[in-house]
Every structure is written in structure tokens, then in C-alpha cells.
Amino acid sequence: MPHNKPTLILVHEPEKACFDRLVAEGFAAERAIEISSYLAQSTDLAPEFGQLAAACEKHDLAFIAVELDGAAEILAKADRVQTVVWTLTDGIAYFRGGAAPALARLNGLRTIGVDDALFALCQDKFRSGAVLGTLGLPVPQAGLARNGEWLVAPPASSAGWFVKPNRLGAKIGIWPDSRCHDLGHALELSLRVFAHYRDDVVVQPYVAGRNARASFLGLKPDTGIEALGVAFVDSGGDFQTMADSMALYGDTGQAAKAAGTYAEPELEAVGASQPEADRKIGAIAQKLMRALGLRDVFSVDFRVEADDTVHLIEFEVCPGLPCFDFRDYCRRQWGMSLADAMAETAANRLTT
CATH class of the missing domain: 3.30.470.20 (ATP-grasp fold, B domain)
Structure with a gap:
């Protein structure tokens, strides 16, 4: 860890680390591959770490790429004045990247990105939608189901509904039938999501x-x-x-x-x-x-x-x-x- 030079620390969670942890927690290998694929930007950016280091050097910056599991130790030793932390991958459930900005705050380090509280909010679509709706923003209303049971009933919709996992990554659907035209099928999708991913589903009116x-x-x-x-x-x-x-x-x-x-x-x-x-x-x-x-x-x-x-x-x-x-x-x-x-x-x- 250089202490005499301004430093960019990029914290990232690799796909393999996530995959291994999910398998250890009992997820089927195929499901663990799918879930960990949401961390693919770590895989895609890693070959460019050399380019990032060279680009930082032009600005007289040091560059350090840190895997999430080693972040606590590295950030605890970082210079508060000369370090900025950039979190590449977020997560509060399957992924754990949301811990990185919290660790940076704990150690008094500057960050690139939002406060760590928003890392948690954006990963919970139902709670996030409630906040966005309160702000008067045009977010579709939502119901919430868990393993075939309604926790919050969805609103009526003449165009059908869209069903998506509540906390898994940032996608707006998993399967081609994520858009459905009856709520019975929405509950069937919630059974499937829970069996595959152990997650709730958000059920929103379909918007064209x-x-x-x-x-x-x-x-x-x-x-x-x-x-x-x-x-x-x-x-x-x-x-x-x-x-x-x-x-x-x-x-x-x-x-x-x-x-x-x-x-x-x-x-x-x-x-x-x-x-x-x-x-x-x-x-x-x-x-x-x-x-x-x-x-x-x-x-x-x-x-x-x-x-x-x-x-x-x-x-x-x-x-x-x-x-x-x-x-x-x-x-x-x-x-x-x-x-x-x-x-x-x-x-x-x-x-x-």
C-alpha cells in the first residue's frame, strides 16, 4: 500500500468467490452460475486493470484493485487524505459489495459514489419503489410475493403484470414468461424464483x-x-x-x-x-x-x-x-x- 502517493482503490467482488460461497450455502451449481454472473463486470474489467493503472499514472495516482474479501484489511491501512475508494460491484444479499462503501466510511476514506445506505436501497426493488413513489416519481406500483403467497397484493392491470426477483441483481426479468396475464401465473413464478434463488418477487403492472x-x-x-x-x-x-x-x-x-x-x-x-x-x-x-x-x-x-x-x-x-x-x-x-x-x-x- 503506497502511503506517499494519492491512490485509487477499486473494490470488486469476483464471480468465482461468489460462486464458491453460494455453492457452500447449498445453491445448485447451475443456479450459483446464474447468480454470480451478475458480477460479470469484475470479470470483464479485470483484463483492463493494467490500462487503469497506466491511466492513473498519467495523473500521478497509484491504482490498487482489491478483491472484496481483502478489502477490510486494505482499507483499514489506507491513508485518509490520499485515498479514494471506488466500489465496482454492489449487493446486500447474494453479493456483498455494499459493504465496501461502509468500510470506507468506517475508516474515514473518501469514496466515489453514493452514500452506503443507497447501496442497500437500490438492491431491494420493493422498498426502493416505495421510496421512489413517495417522492412522486413515475414508478409502477408493486405487489410482493414469497414462495407462492402474497405479502402485498398487486394492483389491478388490464395489460397484465411483470414479475421479477426483488433482490437479485438489476434485471427486469428472468424468463420469457416473466410477463404474465393472470395472477395465478405470477404466484407460480414466485414459487419458481423462490425454489431457484430463495428470493421474493415484485409484481408490477406491465408497462409498454x-x-x-x-x-x-x-x-x-x-x-x-x-x-x-x-x-x-x-x-x-x-x-x-x-x-x-x-x-x-x-x-x-x-x-x-x-x-x-x-x-x-x-x-x-x-x-x-x-x-x-x-x-x-x-x-x-x-x-x-x-x-x-x-x-x-x-x-x-x-x-x-x-x-x-x-x-x-x-x-x-x-x-x-x-x-x-x-x-x-x-x-x-x-x-x-x-x-x-x-x-x-x-x-x-x-x-x-
């Missing part, structure tokens, strides 16, 4: 529209909502399933690239075709920043209807930095590679 993502990186401390990048993310399907996700990231995604079968979803600026929807999304993100405390680095997922109706689906405090959409955002908004954008962000935090 295109999937859109707002990305944000506060490269400079005074960066505001003007740096938000909002894009439609079109993958050819109505929503992303577990299989879709696994085909894009981690070892499966790397194998697809090697085989020449990898295909990224298409990105299109929302403002190019629906400027009013783009304006609404910006206003929602602004409220999330002011009222909820989002800052530094985050993403927000939406559904956008053709008439510019916007539905807020969820927010992420640890967006997939090495994913295609965030890399594209760094290029378009900041004119930088991911490594250079991360290094400059860290340098600005340590020199202001």
Missing part, C-alpha cells in the same frame, strides 16, 4: 414502451445533470432475461466474442426521436440527485412509450462500467476511454 437507460459519470466534482446520457437500448426483445444477460457479459460473453457470435444491443439517443421524453428523464434524474442523493456515478432504467410517457423502473449505484452502454457514454459525453474517464474522475476527487 422501449427500454432506455440514463448514464452518469461526474468526471469533475461540479458536474451536473448536463452530463447525463440517455439512450434507448434495443436488444430485439421486450425485456432482458437471465439468458440474454449471460450472453453479453463475463465468461459467456467473452466466449461469444471469441466465436464471433457476440451481438450488442443497439443504442439510440432518446433525444433524437423523443425530445420530450428525454426532457422528462432528465428532470427525474435531477430529482433523484437532489432528493435521493445520487451522485458521481449511477444509471437509471426507464420504459418510454411512443407518446412520451416515461416509467421509472429502477436506479443503480454501481452501473456496469465495462458494459457496452457505459463505454459508449464515456466516449460520447467525455471523449474518453473507460480507463481514462475513471482515472480522471479519481484524480479530480483527490485534488479538489
Whole structure:
């Protein structure tokens, strides 16, 4: 641990560490593979740690990548004045990355990202939705079911319902039948989710529209909502399933690239075709920043209807930095590679 040089510490939880722990806890290997795949950004970013170190060196920063299991010891020894901590992967249930910003706070270290309390909130979709609704934001109402029983009855919906795990990663669906047209099937899905993943399900009225993502990186401390990048993310399907996700990231995604079968979803600026929807999304993100405390680095997922109706689906405090959409955002908004954008962000935090 260098003590004479400003240092960026990147804390990440590897897929294998998560997989081994889940298997030890009794999860079937196939389920453990699926669950741990949500940590694929650790797998995808690891080959670029050398590039990150070189980019940091340009700013006279040291770079240290720390696996989560070793973070407590490393952060306890870090220099409070010359260290900034960036948490790559979050989690409060299957994943444990939410502990990293709490450890940083415990040791008096500066962080890039939101307060640790929001790491927990964003990972519990039902509680998060309740808070977002209280703020007056356009989030779909939700019911909650556990293992075939309603804990909170879902609202009526003429368009059917959408069923998703409450705490597992950030996906908006697991299987192709996650959209259903009767509540009996929603309860069957909750049985399946509980058997596979030991999780509750959120059951929301289905909302039509295109999937859109707002990305944000506060490269400079005074960066505001003007740096938000909002894009439609079109993958050819109505929503992303577990299989879709696994085909894009981690070892499966790397194998697809090697085989020449990898295909990224298409990105299109929302403002190019629906400027009013783009304006609404910006206003929602602004409220999330002011009222909820989002800052530094985050993403927000939406559904956008053709008439510019916007539905807020969820927010992420640890967006997939090495994913295609965030890399594209760094290029378009900041004119930088991911490594250079991360290094400059860290340098600005340590020199202001």
C-alpha cells in the first residue's frame, strides 16, 4: 500500500468467490452460475486493470484493485487524505459489495459514489419503489410475493403484470414468461424464483414502451445533470432475461466474442426521436440527485412509450462500467476511454 502517493482503490467482488460461497450455502451449481454472473463486470474489467493503472499514472495516482474479501484489511491501512475508494460491484444479499462503501466510511476514506445506505436501497426493488413513489416519481406500483403467497397484493392491470426477483441483481426479468396475464401465473413464478434463488418477487403492472437507460459519470466534482446520457437500448426483445444477460457479459460473453457470435444491443439517443421524453428523464434524474442523493456515478432504467410517457423502473449505484452502454457514454459525453474517464474522475476527487 503506497502511503506517499494519492491512490485509487477499486473494490470488486469476483464471480468465482461468489460462486464458491453460494455453492457452500447449498445453491445448485447451475443456479450459483446464474447468480454470480451478475458480477460479470469484475470479470470483464479485470483484463483492463493494467490500462487503469497506466491511466492513473498519467495523473500521478497509484491504482490498487482489491478483491472484496481483502478489502477490510486494505482499507483499514489506507491513508485518509490520499485515498479514494471506488466500489465496482454492489449487493446486500447474494453479493456483498455494499459493504465496501461502509468500510470506507468506517475508516474515514473518501469514496466515489453514493452514500452506503443507497447501496442497500437500490438492491431491494420493493422498498426502493416505495421510496421512489413517495417522492412522486413515475414508478409502477408493486405487489410482493414469497414462495407462492402474497405479502402485498398487486394492483389491478388490464395489460397484465411483470414479475421479477426483488433482490437479485438489476434485471427486469428472468424468463420469457416473466410477463404474465393472470395472477395465478405470477404466484407460480414466485414459487419458481423462490425454489431457484430463495428470493421474493415484485409484481408490477406491465408497462409498454422501449427500454432506455440514463448514464452518469461526474468526471469533475461540479458536474451536473448536463452530463447525463440517455439512450434507448434495443436488444430485439421486450425485456432482458437471465439468458440474454449471460450472453453479453463475463465468461459467456467473452466466449461469444471469441466465436464471433457476440451481438450488442443497439443504442439510440432518446433525444433524437423523443425530445420530450428525454426532457422528462432528465428532470427525474435531477430529482433523484437532489432528493435521493445520487451522485458521481449511477444509471437509471426507464420504459418510454411512443407518446412520451416515461416509467421509472429502477436506479443503480454501481452501473456496469465495462458494459457496452457505459463505454459508449464515456466516449460520447467525455471523449474518453473507460480507463481514462475513471482515472480522471479519481484524480479530480483527490485534488479538489
